[in-house]
Amino acid sequence: MGDAAVLALAPPFQWQHEFCCRAKRDFYPEHEWNAVGILRGDNLLREVFFETAAPRTANLVLGLEIAMGVGLLVGARLARKGRFRQHAWCQSAIVLLNLAVVVVMMIPSFRVHVLPRIPAKLGKAYYGLATTHGAVGTVTELAGLYILLSAGTNVLPEKLRITRYKMWMRTVLVLWWVVLLFGLATYTRWYVPHLFRK
Numbered sequence: 001m002g003d004a005a006v007l008a009l010a011p012p013f014q015w016q017h018e019f020c021c022r023a024k025r026d027f028y029p030e031h032e033w034n035a036v037g038i039l040r041g042d043n044l045l046r047e048v049f050f051e052t053a054a055p056r057t058a059n060l061v062l063g064l065e066i067a068m069g070v071g072l073l074v075g076a077r078l079a080r081k082g083r084f085r086q087h088a089w090c091q092s093a094i095v096l097l098n099l100a101v102v103v104v105m106m107i108p109s110f111r112v113h114v115l116p117r118i119p120a121k122l123g124k125a126y127y128g129l130a131t132t133h134g135a136v137g138t139v140t141e142l143a144g145l146y147i148l149l150s151a152g153t154n155v156l157p158e159k160l161r162i163t164r165y166k167m168w169m170r171t172v173l174v175l176w177w178v179v180l181l182f183g184l185a186t187y188t189r190w191y192v193p194h195l196f197r198k
């Protein structure tokens with residue numbers, strides 16, 4: 001029999017899957033079935049964390065962004081301890097590094113994968129998450145740059161400089177983490193399809 005004929009006779013994947021699971025359940029005694037179930041759970045964990053469909057660049061960006069999110073928290077602690085110079089360096093470096101990552105990696109990806117589908121597909125998690133992430137991310141990055149320019153340079157005229165620094169910095173820190181979580185959700189929706197399989 002040729003390959004095409006074999007493929008045509010093969011049962012659909014869903015049936016194969018159901019048959020296989022039922023066979024395991026009928027075949028193994030209950031305690032052993034539980035062990036199989038646990039093994040399947042292990043597989044799911046492995047699939048979620050190590051077998052994503054993500055390109056290396058996305059994994060690199062993910063790692064960098066998590067490190068930057070934690071770095072901002074460390075920077076905030078420096079301010080609480082009164083080490084303001086180190087605090088300023090830490091937060092400024094992170095805001096600028098993030099600007100580079102957003103401009104080089106995220107905006108081009110957004111333009112190719114998301115923008116052409118707005119507004120038609122905004123209701124779909126794939127596009128909705130990335131759009132919410134991009135919108136709040138834009139506001140947050142601009143707010144971070146505004147703090148940096150106000151506090152660290154004389155570029156802005158006196159009238160435009162921030163006076164309530166604490167309020168601005170705390171708000172940006174919270175927003176940053178909201179954006180980071182939306183970034184994680186976008187990554188999961190885009191590259192970890194196992195989680196979304198029905």
Ligand code: HEM
Nearest residue numbers: 058061062065106109110134137138140179180183184187
């Ligand atoms: C504070 C600012 C931001 C943070 C902390 C942040 C964080 C993240 C994280 C953690 C990811 C997951 C890694 C990945 O999939 O590559 C991601 C992905 C993404 N972000 Fe952002 N982001 C920010 C701003 C923005 C902005 C301003 C835009 C667009 C206008 C944007 C668009 C995207 C897109 C399209 C992806 C998916 C990229 C891909 O995998 O191809 N992000 N972001």
